[in-house]
Amino acid sequence: MRLADKVTLLRLYLLRGGYLLVVVGLGIKIWPEVINRSGSWELMDGVVQCMLLAFWALCVLGLRYPLQMLPVLMWELAWKSVWLILVALPIWASGHMDAPTMEMAITILWVVIFPFLIPWRFVFANYVMKRADRWV
Numbered sequence: 764m765r766l767a768d769k770v771t772l773l774r775l776y777l778l779r780g781g782y783l784l785v786v787v788g789l790g791i792k793i794w795p796e797v798i799n800r801s802g803s804w805e806l807m808d809g810v811v812q813c814m815l816l817a818f819w820a821l822c823v824l825g826l827r828y829p830l831q832m833l834p835v836l837m838w839e840l841a842w843k844s845v846w847l848i849l850v851a852l853p854i855w856a857s858g859h860m861d862a863p864t865m866e867m868a869i870t871i872l873w874v875v876i877f878p879f880l881i882p883w884r885f886v887f888a889n890y891v892m893k894r895a896d897r898w899v
Contacts, residue, residue: 769884769885770830770882770885774880774882775829775830777879777880778825778829778830778833778836778880778881778882779825779826779829780880781825781836781876781877781880782822782823782825782826782829782832782836783826784873784876785818785819785822785825785839786819786822786823786826788873789815789818789819789822790819793812793815793816793819796812797812797816818835818839821835822835830882830885833881833882833885833886836877836880836881837881837886839874839877840874840877840878840881843871843874844874846871847868847871847872847874850864851864851867851868851871855868
């Protein structure tokens with residue numbers, strides 16, 4: 764039995780639901796900004812918009828290939844967790860949380876659903892225990 768066959772159909776649907784949440788939620792936010800923009804973006808705005816579009820496209824693929832696109836969700840979980848711990852938490856703990864940072868933190872907190880969607884046994888078997896690709 765292949766390892767992918769050990770992931771239940773329910774878990775695959777939950778994963779697809781996570782990808783769908785990103786596709787719809789991010790699509791509602793990002794596509795109008797891309798389509799309706801006039802002129803060029805500032806440097807970092809352009810970088811962020813292009814990264815979000817690429818992430819959106821990879822999540823569209825995740826609807827069809829939820830296990831193959833798991834690294835995309837793990838990357839999302841990783842960077843958002845790091846931001847919450849290293850940026851938002853110290854600001855909040857010091858009592859200096861301003862409105863834009865709080866808004867960003869609330870948006871980023873949606874990442875809390877991903878650990879419940881990701882099939883961690885599959886991740887462990889495929890990314891930790893699986894024999895690495897050859898180097899030479």
